[in-house]
Amino acid sequence: MPLEKKTLSLALLKGMDEKSSDSSRPPDALKSLKNFDFGKRGQLTKRGGFRHDTNMTLTKFGGGTISSGKAISQYGDETLILDGKNMYSWIKEGAGGEGLLNRGVYVPCTIEHEFKHVQSDRRQGNCQIAEKNGVRVYVWEEYQFEGSNYKAFVDIEHIASGSRLIDTTEISSTAITDDTDSSGAPQTIYKKAHIQCAVIGSYIFIVYQESGNMRYRSVNCTNITSAAAVTAEANLLNASAAQVTIDTAYPMFQIDKFLGVTHSDAIVFAYYAGSNTIKVQYLTASAATLTMPNDSIDVGGASRKVYFIPYGKASGGIPNGIFLKCLNDVNDAGEYSIVVGYTVDDSSTYKLGLTTIKDSLATKIDYALQNVLADGSSSGSIHVLRGTAGSVTDEGAISVFIEAWSNTTDMGTQGEIVPEHFIRHYTLNRTNTTITTTSNAVAFNTSVTSDMFRYNGSLYCVLSQANDNALYVDYDAASPDGADRGLNNNSVLVNLEGDIIGALKTGHAALCLTADFITCNPNTFAAGRENRCLLHGVQRVTSRETATVFVFGASKHQKYAFYDPGVYGPGDYPDNIFGVSLFTIDFTPARTLASVDIENAWLGSGGFIHSYDGNEVVENNFVNYPAIKQVVEVANATAGPGFSDSKTIKYRAVYAWTDAKGNEHISLPSSIIEQTTTPGKVSSISTDMSSGIGSGYVAGSGKTIASTSGSGTGLTLTIGVNGSGAITSATIDTPGTGYANGDTVVVTGGSSPATLAVVYSGKSTIQLQIYVPSLTRKSGAVVKLYRTDHDGATFYFVAELVVKARTALTSSYVAYSDLPANEAAITSRPILYSDTFPGTGFSGCSTDLVRHQNKLISAGTDDEAVISTVIQEGIAPGFPTGYFNTIRLSGDPGKITAIESNLDNLLVFTNNDGYYVAGAGPDILGQGRFADPRLFASGQGALAGAAHTDSPLGVFYQSERGIHIIGRDMSIAYVGALVEDTVGAKTAVSMTRRDSDNVVRIMLQAAAPGSGGADRYCIFNYYYKQWTTYEVTFYSGAHQVAEVYDGTSFQRLTADGRVKTQSTTEFRDTNQDGSANVQYKAEIMTGFISPTGLMKKDRIYRYMVLGQFVSTHTLEVEVYNDYDGEEGDPNQEDSVSVSSDPAGLYLFRSHLATQKSRGIQLLLKLDGAGQCANIEGFALEVGMRPDKTSFKTIESRTM
Secondary structure: OOOEEEEEEEEOOOOEOOOOOOOOOOOOOEEEEEOEEEOOOOOEEEOOOEEOOHHHOOEEOOOOEOOOOOEEEEEOOEEEEEOOOEEEEEEOOOOOOOEEEEEEEOOOOEEEEEEOOOOOOEEEOOOEEEEEOOEEEEEEEEEEOOOOEEEEEEEEEEOOOOOEOOOOEEEEEEEOOOOOOOOOOOOHHHOOOOOEEEEEOOEEEEEEEEOOEEEEEEEEOOOHHHHOOOOOOEEOEEOOOOEOEOOOOOOOEEEEEEOOOOOOOEEEEEEEEEOOEEEEEEEEEEOOEEEEOOOEEEEEOOOOOEOOOOOOOOOOOOOOOOEEEEOOOOOOOOOEEEEEEEEEEEOOEEEEEEEEEEOOOOOEEEOOOEOOOOOOOOOOOOEEEEEEEEEOOOOOOEEEEEEEEEEOOOOOOOOOOOOEEEEEEEEEOOOOOOEEEOOOOOEEOEEEOEOOEEEOOEEEEEEEEEOOOOOEEEOOOOOOOOEEEOOOEEEEEEEOOOOEEEEOOOOOOEOOHHHHHHHHOOOOOOOOOOOOOOOOOOEOOEEEOOOOEEEEEEEEEEEEEEEOOOOOOOOOEEEEEEEEEEEEEEOOOOOOOOEEEOOOOEEEOEOOOEEEOOOOEEEOOOOOOOOEEEEEEEEOOOOOOOEOOOOEEEEEEEEEEEOOOOOEEEOOOOOOEEEEOOOOOOOEEOOOOOOOEOEOOOOEEEEOEEEEOOOOEEEEEEEEEOOOOOEEEEEEEEEEEOOOOOOEEEEOOOOEOEEEEEEOOOOEEEEEEEEOOOOOOOOOOEEEEEEOOOOOOOOEEEEEEEOOOHHHOOOOEEEEEEOOOOHHHHHHOOEOHHHOOOOOEOOOOEOEEEEEOOEEEEEOOOOEEEEEEEOEOOEOOOEOOOHHHEEEOOOOOOOEEEEEEEOOEEEEEEOOOEEEEOOOOOOOOOOOOOOOOEEEEOOOOOOOOOOOEEEOOEEEEEOOOOEEEEEOOOOEEOHHHHHHHHHOOOEEEEEEEEHHHOEEEEEEEOOOOOOOEEEEEEEEEOOOOEEEEEEEEEOOOOOEEEEEEOOOOEEEEEOOOOEEEEOOOOOOEEOOOOOOEEOOEEEEEEOOEOOOOOOOOEEEEEEEEEEEEOOOEEEEEEEEEOOOOOOOOOOEEEEEEEOOOOOOOEEEEEEOOOOEEOOEEEEEEEEOOOOOEEEEEEEEEEEEOOOOOOOOOOHHHOO
16 A cells, blocks of 8 residues: 655744653654754744954953953943952943953852850850861860859861761860959969860871870871770870970960971970970871970070060950961971961060971071051050961962050950950061061951961951950940940951951851950959950861861850849849851852842842942941940030030941942941030139149149038049149049039148139030941941930931041041030931931841842841841942841751742742742831741752742742742742753853843853863743753863843853853854854754654655755754664764755755654754854655554564
8 A cells, every 4th residue: 555645844833852752752842952042933043152352352451361250240231250359340342442440359258157066154265176087176165154164175076967976075174263463373364275176197186284284185087986086185295205394374385287398297386485485396196196306496585585464453464375377388398387476575565576487497587576556656565466377379478467455545444445456467578587567457456266278379367356345235334224345246257458358247256355355354353253264376277178168166156144243234244155166168159149230239149248339349338337435524624515414415326338329338336325424523723833832742643632612522633743742733633523613622642732723614525436447348438426415315416437448547446526516406417327217237148149029138158048128229238137137947947048039929948948938028117027938849949059030930940950930829840841951960050031032041060060061051932931052162171150141242251261242143152262263053953753653663755944044054964763863873964055045945855765764863953154044844754654553673672
């Protein structure tokens, strides 16, 4: 029976289908579609080429090019590029030509600070950690609030699981000794274990001191089983098997891991040996035994006296320390690789001493002593607290950060004001004694928390600051509840220049001097309480993940604590609960950049939310808010301007800065500090004393009054006298109270009493000092001061105080004298914003950003996201600290991996699940809230680091399974099923939406892209609901990293820092540097087509291709038969060169050599320099058999 010839038409209406098998795929669906875009329905057009013109190389203005590309973003018409160190604006045209303009430092990273242990009855100091073979050891010291001992502990953790391998174990205990004055043993506060740890071989050694005797224990990290134990205490012995001892009065020491030439795996041990000398020696190990070889070198001595300030009320000093750093960057035992820092007594002027020591311990360089104060002068003493060092290049110049204090004049007998301390940057030459320092301090009232560490050719470390007098409740500053001091604290990641790179949420800092001060201030408390100090040294940093992740131990503030003798009131001993914590800094975050354009500003994720105004990139808001350091009432000399008597005035301050777009960044307000003006204050003495009054007086201060003609009390004076002891001058020490103008007073102490007349004006000036923001990138910030009217509650604007740029700061505070001409007129001034609107705080690290309900939502490194104030013109979005401005996932859901807006619902994803948050959230006044998160996508969370985007259909995101879409009705569709093979295990690093052609472009990146290969895109047309893909060849590791649409073209950033523009007129890619064209083919592969059904054998005579000619090209077709697809050789290969538009239709056919087939697959390729052709469909000419079966096959396939 003759076969009936029929035409099977295959219009291109279904797009790709990788979900179906080759044999079951519908005949009009495609197995693959490569380098095509969708034109009209059923029409495929060759994609435009990605072009990099050598005449348009992205050169930095000022010279050079970027060599790395990390992220790309769009702000209006401006394209922004991150190279891992800075953010650049791509200037595409203008008088200066094309190029990159550096907009500021921008290092993609995350910074995380998590509790590991915390207990409400104690303070735990900064812990040290060491890691080996997947095991982490924590060591720290602590004290119970009502205990009498410092105790040292160890904890061992399996890193991958977070499981403890042993219960927390006590290592050592040291009695806390009373120290009520400077007699006896004023150095008792130095006497604790100073516990530290370091790795040698497979062992982590724990080193500490007890009464000057050095002890150690070890943990065998060969495997998990051996690591679940700590060895018994052992004495550290020298080469002669004698006990190693250090000074008992000041038992100070530091250890650091050493990787050098003299010893390839050892510890350097620097300790105070007494007699003004620090000894530096090695510690080596044989298995679990630690020993100290004989080789050593002395630092200090008779001509360079190492000094520790005695601790006690008479000294008024803060315990100082030493620092040690092994640079571990030399290949020669003769190179200087060990740095030691200390305080030197230079004829009773105290200075910084720095010494570098050779790997061999044979020679040292003592650098010139330094006493550069915070203001840049060298007119006083400084005391070294702690420090760190590093080198940008191996064996290069040494950079040193030194934390020192220099001033105790503000502490007073109450001791509530921490001495001004600061960090200064020094540079040491390794081959001579040259030492230089920056003209300014790096930061004020800030402590060095971590060691320096090197990443990507830069040095970094973490600093911690409580931007206040101390960390406690100040009941003297405000009544009745007191002022919360020190909660404006933070830990920040900085580079060598002091630029902040990352920061925590305000209030989450590690232990620092200001936080420690409330318990170690020598002038504050009585017996048994004053001498508690846990802060010593810096935290050693461990690098992980091929030196892109850095971890170190610390302690984290939880809340205030109070205990006996009172019961939670002003009489209590104030303290703070700090818990053992872990810092993790990751320079390769899962998602490099998430950004939001809010019209008048661009905001980007990272170590904090970065804000860009078209001019510079800075931190959004301020890492800390201000504190009022002191408020002092001064009696005026005359009646006139000023405050009247018995007025209670309250003050607050905010930081503010206005960017180039007019957006004002405003910090949270300071705590309220109040001052009540005192009636009857003496402002001056009116008596003429030029001839001397009285006799027998001794010059000096604190002279009291024997009697007065009125009812005043409390006046004290500083007097000057002549040779007979007659008073010739008198100034006010304390103004007293209750005096009237013209009252006479008799000064105590003379043989012939002196009577003086006093002046009382009835008016006062209030003088204030306010801490400035020293951890900021903002230049031109101001302090805005506000106060109330008498006994009022509303704060009105007083003054705007200019703060010097960080690089020009010379003090930790600015001063202001409040002398109002009309004190009641204050009520006509503007009010403090937080009296009406929510206070705006600092949100810390951001892993994802989205605009939702006209607010900015930022995900952190945990299971929380924070909500900004309503976005409004002229005000930078801030993040209120209230409960309703935080989205918290209940239970233990894991970290947030993505957030996205889906019309009225905010989507919040973890790696496992999806949640939605309904509601409008807080309004402009801070009223209202979002609903609690509700689970809607169990087991379908978002892949960490994957991009996501909104679209008219809903939200596209990537789970571990593939690409999904969340509909407007919150339904979930696995829209990526049809491209799941292309997506595979690759991450969607970019999702770019363009509504003009109805597409969402998904840029994919393999986990390890390699040095060369093919980058992939998946392109979804949400109008046709069809997929296509791109394949772009890359070379020399220059794989794609991100893409943006700049309003005209798609811009594709590659890892080498080049940008490739997708053309609409050129249809070849360019090679890596743009010097040559790379021709690519556009390909269509059908599934296996069985005209009369699966497994039925048909006769297929020929195929046809329909399209439209565009430019010269070669049309290639490969034919595969009987389900033997592209993995094998084609059964037939056809090609035709098409150099001009064919007469009539673009219609090509080919006779099939093998006509009998159970299925046929076609692979069509367009090869040409231009757009080639638009393809519209296929057709098969088929000979149809009568409907009967055909089970014939070859013998080898018969069972």
